[in-house]
Amino acid sequence: MQEPFWQNTALSDMTAEQWEALCDGCGKCCLEKFEDDETGRIIYSRIACQLLDLKTCRCGDYDNRARLMPDCVTLVPAVLKEPTWLPETCAYRLLSEGKPLPDWHPLITGDPESVAGAGQSVRGRVIGPETGENPLMNLIDWIR
Numbered sequence: 001m002q003e004p005f006w007q008n009t010a011l012s013d014m015t016a017e018q019w020e021a022l023c024d025g026c027g028k029c030c031l032e033k034f035e036d037d038e039t040g041r042i043i044y045s046r047i048a049c050q051l052l053d054l055k056t057c058r059c060g061d062y063d064n065r066a067r068l069m070p071d072c073v074t075l076v077p078a079v080l081k082e083p084t085w086l087p088e089t090c091a092y093r094l095l096s097e098g099k100p101l102p103d104w105h106p107l108i109t110g111d112p113e114s115v116a117g118a119g120q121s122v123r124g125r126v127i128g129p130e131t132g133e134n135p136l137m138n139l140i141d142w143i144r
Contacts, residue, residue, distance in 0.1 A: 006107065011095055012077040022095070024105050024115045027057030027122035028087040028143050032135040035085070042085050044143045045135035046126045057115075057123050088144040089120055 005018050014022075030052040032045040051060045051069060059065050065072045073079060080086075080096040087093070091101055101108055104118030115121045125142075127133060 004107065006091070006095060006101060011080065011092070021107060022091040024089075024091055024120070025057050025112060026087070026089065026115050026120050027052055027126070028120075029090065030057075030059070031122065031126060031143070032129075033085070034136070034139075040084070044140050045138045046122075046140050047131075047133060047135040047138055048122065048126045048128055050129050052122075052126075052128070054126065054128060055123070057121050 005014070006022065009018065011019075027048065028044070030049040032047040032049075034043045034045070035041070036043060048054060049059075049069060049072070051065055051072075052058075053060045061068060066074050073085075075092055077096075080092055083090070083093040083096050089102060091105060091107075094101060102118075102120075103109075104114045104120060106112045106114055108114075111117075116123050125140075127138075
């Protein structure tokens with residue numbers, strides 16, 4: 001039996017298809033976030049990027065996201081040298097830190113809904129920027 005690709009392929013050696021399959025679709029990285037100047041800790045708000053589809057937790061214009069949203073960071077292996085700005089559960093961060101994927105990851109379960117079932121999705125828990133809410137008044141502590 002062959003090992004899963006994420007266990008025997010370096011992030012820098014993955015095909016585009018393998019790389020994209022790592023994303024669990026949680027939507028956590030698409031939230032407004034802030035870095036605490038004193039601790040370096042990343043603090044998330046419940047305000048999502050305007051491109052995040054709040055029902056599917058996928059980017060509404062993935063191919064053009066970097067052009068449309070200048071603050072959007074395109075994930076490539078070089079960006080993962082210091083992945084602390086990514087959620088602790090993010091597959092890209094976990095693998096770059098030499099850790100395994102969580103049991104609820106779709107590559108493990110074979111079910112894209114396992115993310116929501118494990119309570120790891122932002123689905124139904126966040127709002128879009130069109131609400132005009134102040135992100136600093138909507139900080140959350142349920143993201144790891």
